[in-house]
Amino acid sequence: MSRFEDAAASLNDRDWSTAHRDNGHRPAAVVHAVSMSYEITERLVTLAQSRGISPNEVIREVVEDYLDNDADELITIRRADLHRAIDIAVKNAT
Template identity: 35%
Template structure:
């Protein structure tokens, strides 16, 4: 008798009369396939090694962090001149800052 035949015979002999349906709510997991460059791939691998988790968990954690940051983001209104001053401070060499 083959393994397949044994498996089918085992399934036929089961008594399911006392079975209980587990209707606990489970979240659905969806798989996405993405392409990343070598540098990002190496970072994901190193981070998963450092944390002792799978690369999938590293990617999922990064997505959760990005979603959380976006949820806390808010729109602000400011004068264009204030925006220019702030950007100019960021791009000026450190020795030339005046404020």
């Protein structure tokens, strides 16, 4: 049997007499295709599984968080400068 025939047989084996039609409003969605390395994909899937959600939901959350925080100016700072600033802040706080 082909994969299609297997899927069709699986659907035909079910009792659909109690099924109901979902007429709920679904917001329009747009699909964006993105290519990722295998390593990033593995990390994405691992994160999604640990949170009990789909990789698509993780991607949506990450993009939404990024866009929501877009008002913050993105800057680049050297690690040494960051550590120095933290050390000064901690020293001044004590």
